[in-house]
Amino acid sequence: MKTILSICILLLTSVSFAFGQNWDWGGPIDPLQEKFEVKHYRLELELFPESKSIKGKSTVTFSTNTQLDTLRLDLIDEYKVTSVQANGVEMEFSHKSDLLDILITDCSCDAVEIFYEGITPIAINPPWEGGFTWKKDNLGNDWMGLSSQGEGAKIFMPALDHPSSEPSEGVDLVITVPKPYFVAANGVLDQVKQNGKKQTYYWSTDYPINNYGINFTMGIFHEEKQTFTSVSGDQIPMHVWVLQENKDKAQDILEVLKVSTETHEKYFGAYPWPNDKVAIVETPYLGMEHQTINAYGNFYRFVRMGSVNYDNLLHHELGHEWFGNKVSVGDWADFWIHEGITAYGDWLFYLEHGGEEAYFEKVNGTLKSISHSKPVASPVNSTEEEAYHSEIYTKGAYIMHSLRGILGDEVFFPMLKAFANDPRFTYENQVNTRDFIDFVNSFTGEDLEGFFQLYLYSTNIPEVKISKKGNKGFEVSLQGIDFQLPVEVKTDEGIETMRLGRKPVLINSTTQPIVDPRGWLMLKK
Template sequence: MKNLNSKPLIAKASQQIILAFAFESHTPHQMKNILTTALLLVALVSSSLGQNWDWGGPIDPLQARFEVKHYRLELELFPESKSIKGKSTVTFSTSTQLDTLRLDLIDEYKVTSVQAKGGELEFSHNNDLIDILITACSCDAVDIFYEGITPIAINPPWEGGFTWKKDQLGNDWMGLSSQGEGAKIFMPALDHPSSEAAEGVDLLITVPKPYFIAANGRLAQVTQKEDMQTYHWSTTYPINNYGINFTMGVFHEEEISFTSVSGDQIPMHAWVLQENKAKAKDILEVLKVSTETHEKYFGAYPWPKDKVAIVETPYLGMEHQTINAYGNFYRFVKMGAVNYDNLLHHELGHEWFGNKVSVGDWADFWIHEGITAYGDWLYYLEHGGEEAYFEKVGGTLKSISHSKPVASPVNSTEEEAYHSEIYTKGAYIMHSLRGILGDEVFFPMLKAFANDPRFTYKNQVNTRDFIDFVTSFTGENLEGFFQLYLYTTDIPEVKISKKGNNGFEVSLQGIDFELPVELKTDKGIETVKLGKKPLLINSKTPPIVDPRGWLMLKK
């Protein structure tokens, strides 16, 4: 689970302690020296803890006036100094006259020039923002030249940045993670979750030989100049900012052609460190089975013109469109007749929920994480059977504390919306829908949602869209269910009272609507509607409410 707000809280506490010491009783001269020392210590503490970059929230009014169509990023990586230098071309569109093009880029980088149509543009770069004056150029693209030392990830991928390591053979190895920080930690961008490059991205990354770059899309070209190599990766699909990614290393590659349910033949790659090349074929098979499983429940792989791929990274993992980060040390477990890697399967699931189906407000983060986590449970169902599935469900239920609502307030930042229950409780809500709707309705509904053009690719989705879609598709009014489990931390309480010799009154307290619930009596299991009004049940044995655990209830 993410350590929320750890950096600013620790830094603030350190400042308070140091400054409190500085302002004890001293002479003015001593006070000046101690205060200077204290402030230097504060700076050192803050620097060692790193910068707390967050993103999301209300969109900047200046940035709401334009849309990004395409990014072209030309970067050179310098492993020895852990730095980068390059040019980012941002192509944009607007329906109004712009005076200022405002982009995000952390202040740690130095912007050396901004150009359009070959001419220099005036700009300022402060507070992690680049303001570019474009009144004189009537342009739809700008070139931004920048360079600097990369921010180092503190606890990737939860607290991201660049991770520079050495592999066991002494080769440099770099991974990038930015879900919590946004693209501004590696390139100029309109860094808001509502902004996706509608026409994709081109990444031209230059590295010393013999290093390889794995990135989004398909490898269009490799060029060589003296002891350097440039890898040109390209995708024309829409892509979210934190889905843009590149990894550097000396890798062994395994490749097969994957036959999608759509009929497309899609390249499937696994890039692993040279020291792990004996495991490459095994993990490629794991990737193949996971892709087949996701396709069964979510529909055809979303990026057939590109690839299905993983690359070994020096951190645990993260979803990046067509190039998922993998650092789970090949910890496969047997699931039925196949090998399962929970990290690989989960990150791959984000190709559907997170990359294809994307939210424009972190308030709806659970759609990315909760439905993808439910896809992990479906692997248990598909390969381990119902028993394995319900064992997984029951184990997860014990970890849900109902401490925060699954859906966050509108205009939430990533840190405000990120907590463990967007995974666990979000997945359980999907499980509850399966129990309420039945498999013959639920599974077609899930696949239809993942493939509805109103909510996919360039069109983003929110929680209200999901609720309305379920209502429309199923014809069921589940508003009370969604309001309860998504927006509150309340849980219905089961109440059972004995009435006569063979009678029991059963109710769900704490709700003002009814839920379809399985009830086990001496006659077997039947589904009844339960709410706060007691329902009289005839049974020689005490009834068991929701015996298989479809719902989150207090019993």
């Protein structure tokens, strides 16, 4: 996520991290980590607000097709690992350079338990520069949020910390906090146990989940809930947890969440996590797409859109439940699939509730901010920091808008929903840009390779050239491309779609033609 609301902040701030570290992730996967897959994480942690520290253990269940000498996990050096065990036996380990190497020679184990503790890294500028955010609410209660999209899970637990690694059997989060604090986390709340002045929350999900989507938030919250009826027919719990000071806003934001979920379902298909919940929790930072427990910190800044209220941050983060969580990439090179399609989902809210005029006003306003400074798709094996820039949102969304214009609504919208629900690209099966291009071409029967290569992989933009020919003739072409694009052209007889490319097309009109009058394509005019 790192919501589109504050891209300007990202562009104006340099990257620095707590403790002076740059905990980027992605890039080529470590050869030792290619040898195994994580099936499940069980994280048992106690949170200590006064010291801003954590203590506990993580159980990592894995599978491998080879004999492992070393199980290499990622965990920042700021934590102290006190013990590693497998089958109740102490294991030798090394913890340095943010790597935890566990020596498992001659061990038939498929799980390890790591005991660790330490002061948490503090988020400098969450969620862009993530970590733990420890604050007090306006009533003096402790309030903790966690953000880690740019850093990965290693800032809070031992993990195979690469975007290609998602635990196929989900995660258990067992979080202990002082009374009377509540913990909101992924999945379903199975039970709450009391132990003197402490209480422990047992959350679990069986769905695959990306590392930065694993999350927990602590605070004193007011809860509102209802049952959401999905287009699939599933009855899904829907929750909002807001600070006590904002409890008078809880019912309103619950309704906003409901409308946004319905809107996403119309264009993307059924909510992806029906066995868990739809939920948001108020966080001491702007927002993030944590699976089934989206972070919300937008101060209830609703705007009226048609007959409903709209919160652009809530809607954007919720859209990541489809693109980012359900459809996820294994290489940050393809980050735009998360952010660009989700940002386009924001524009679809304008279309659905404000109509075509509101939609095109949003589209054309965004176009002015696109500088074409970097390709939308990054080189293979990019890190998160290398791949993350504003145009994966804005230009990524505009590419989707252009596809709508090229394909027409009767093809585009079924194509979008089909992509979001194709089992080849969802849940445990990740996706890349090549998959998306091939899917669009196959689904539509069109050859859009030139379009995708131009707008995804380059910073070049076709230039419209119009030359007068005789009294009623104009030659129109698109310079800078070696293929043709279907483009709307407005003449004295109205709007007609023509295939334009480098070779000029003669158009008869008493007035100069206007190429792409509604703004479907990114063109130099």
